[in-house]
Amino acid sequence: xxxxxxxxxxxxxxxxxxxxxxxxxxxxxxxxxxxxxxxxxxxxxxxxxxxxxxxxxxxxxxxxxxxxxxxxxxxxxxxxxxxxxxxxxxxxxxxxxxxxxxxxxxxxxxxxxxxxxxxxxxxxxxxxxxxxxxxxxxxxxxxxxxxxxxxxxxxxxxxxxxxxxxxxxxxxxxxxxxxxxxxxxxxxxxxxxxxxxxxxxxxxxxxxxxxxxxxxxxxxxxxxxxxxxxxxxxxxxxxxxxxxxxxxxxxxxxxxxxxxxxxxxxxxx
Numbered sequence: 001x002x003x004x005x006x007x008x009x010x011x012x013x014x015x016x017x018x019x020x021x022x023x024x025x026x027x028x029x030x031x032x033x034x035x036x037x038x039x040x041x042x043x044x045x046x047x048x049x050x051x052x053x054x055x056x057x058x059x060x061x062x063x064x065x066x067x068x069x070x071x072x073x074x075x076x077x078x079x080x081x082x083x084x085x086x087x088x089x090x091x092x093x094x095x096x097x098x099x100x101x102x103x104x105x106x107x108x109x110x111x112x113x114x115x116x117x118x119x120x121x122x123x124x125x126x127x128x129x130x131x132x133x134x135x136x137x138x139x140x141x142x143x144x145x146x147x148x149x150x151x152x153x154x155x156x157x158x159x160x161x162x163x164x165x166x167x168x169x170x171x172x173x174x175x176x177x178x179x180x181x182x183x184x185x186x187x188x189x190x191x192x193x194x195x196x197x198x199x200x201x202x203x204x205x206x207x208x209x210x211x212x213x214x215x216x217x218x219x220x221x222x223x224x225x226x227x228x229x230x231x232x233x234x235x236x237x238x239x240x241x242x243x244x245x246x247x248x249x250x251x252x253x254x255x256x257x258x259x260x261x262x263x264x265x266x267x268x269x
Contacts, residue, residue, distance in 0.1 A: 014120020078201025
């Protein structure tokens with residue numbers, strides 16, 4: 001067996017370990033779904049009428065209708081993206097728990113590929129987060145979200161969500177490696193969860209004050225949200241798709257390099 005084959009085999013073993021943990025301790029996975037679901041309920045039923053009435057050119061019906069059912073076509077893509085950011089917290093906590101409980105020291109005494117630990121966590125967390133995203137999409141449809149995407153557009157949207165989830169998972173794995181306690185690991189990624197709200201997740205950036213509008217338009221999540229909204233509801237995408245992919249690729253590379261460096265530094269103490 002080649003070195004690469006051993007690395008793949010060990011990574012699959014760590015992936016199975018991660019999956020068993022998720023099944024035995026589902027609370028963290030459940031929390032990944034819970035936050036976006038609560039936000040979806042809140043913005044659709046509590047704020048949907050007021051916010052929907054103020055958004056010009058709503059995807060289904062236009063401005064001024066004030067219907068929560070129509071507003072959900074605007075807000076759902078942002079909340080779906082929020083499910084990906086919520087998974088970042090679970091990843092950081094899972095990695096930190098392994099680092100602080102000493103299991104990594106046990107792995108170091110075994111004939112285990114060094115890449116397997118992080119690969120298992122990242123792939124496992126990515127799969128769990130994508131499952132949570134699927135649940136949120138189903139819930140959004142049940143609440144009135146009516147995407148008109150073609151099969152190709154759905155594939156592109158899911159591909160973008162997968163790329164974003166992978167990027168955030170690598171960043172979160174690095175956070176879990178540097179955090180001293182699981183509590184701090186759960187707190188550090190929290191800004192990622194709420195950053196979409198400072199973008200175009202719930203209202204257009206045109207409605208924001210100048211300074212906040214500039215930040216909202218140039219932060220990473222806004223082009224991703226606009227691309228998802230365009231793919232799922234048929235609104236214009238423009239250059240957002242290229243910018244979204246560039247942000248996701250850049251975050252993936254930065255997160256991977258950061259996680260690899262932090263893991264090497266930690267395990268050589």
